[in-house]
Amino acid sequence: xxxxxxxxxxxxxxxxxxxxxxxxxxxxxxxxxxxxxxxxxxxxxxxxxxxxxxxxxxxxxxxxxxxxxxxxxxxxxxxxxxxxxxxxxxxxxxxxxxxxxxxxxxxxxxxxxxxxxxxxxxxxxxxxxxxxxxxxxxxxxxxxxxxxxxxxxxxxxxxxxxxxxxxxxxxxxxxxxxxxxxxxxxxxxxxxxxxxxxxxxx
Numbered sequence: 352x353x354x355x356x357x358x359x360x361x362x363x364x365x366x367x368x369x370x371x372x373x374x375x376x377x378x379x380x381x382x383x384x385x386x387x388x389x390x391x392x393x394x395x396x397x398x399x400x401x402x403x404x405x406x407x408x409x410x411x412x413x414x415x416x417x418x419x420x421x422x423x424x425x426x427x428x429x430x431x432x433x434x435x436x437x438x439x440x441x442x443x444x445x446x447x448x449x450x451x452x453x454x455x456x457x458x459x460x461x462x463x464x465x466x467x468x469x470x471x472x473x474x475x476x477x478x479x480x481x482x483x484x485x486x487x488x489x490x491x492x493x494x495x496x497x498x499x500x501x502x503x504x505x506x507x508x509x510x511x512x513x514x515x516x517x518x519x520x521x522x523x524x525x526x527x528x529x530x531x532x533x534x535x536x537x538x539x540x541x542x543x544x545x546x547x548x549x550x551x552x553x
Contacts, residue, residue, distance in 0.1 A: 378409070378417070379417050382403065382407050382409070382414065385403055386424055386428065388473060389402060390480070394480060395477070395483050425477070425486065426487050428474075429487045430494070432470070432471070432474045433494055434494070437494065439459035440452075440456055440498055441501055447501070448502060448504070448505040454552070457545060457552075458545070460525060464529055465541075471533045498522075499518055499522075524548065
């Protein structure tokens, strides 16, 4: 059997369940990427399933094999983005935040942002669309609750006068720095800001 025949046989061979799942996940990622770009550009209300399908070059019917609705699609994208950041918070998941874990969170937050700036730029643009935020608000608040509680206990243990205010300040700083960085990565002094953050929470 020649090399060409072998390659033809491999490509024509029935795909395994694992291969189908890989193909499905790749297509799903492609659809979500297209949706993210369109909604950031045109606004949630102005983007339909048909428009996403056309841009992704698949049929509208096939779209429904991946997502029941535009609302469920964008919810999965937005919550998925937050969950990526959530994974680096309290990495051993023991419910206690140590000094090392807090500083690890600072480093990892910006490493994640740097790894895919385009995604995070679109993510923040969509997060500020009221129709989208309303869809994910309850799930986001639920996801944020452990972060708030664990961080609150950390600041209590460290003896901060107003731990609740410190939690809000810490979250607002991370949000603000992240947003400014992804919108202007070339001119934003990220390393200097990170050093400042680390020194604030020594």
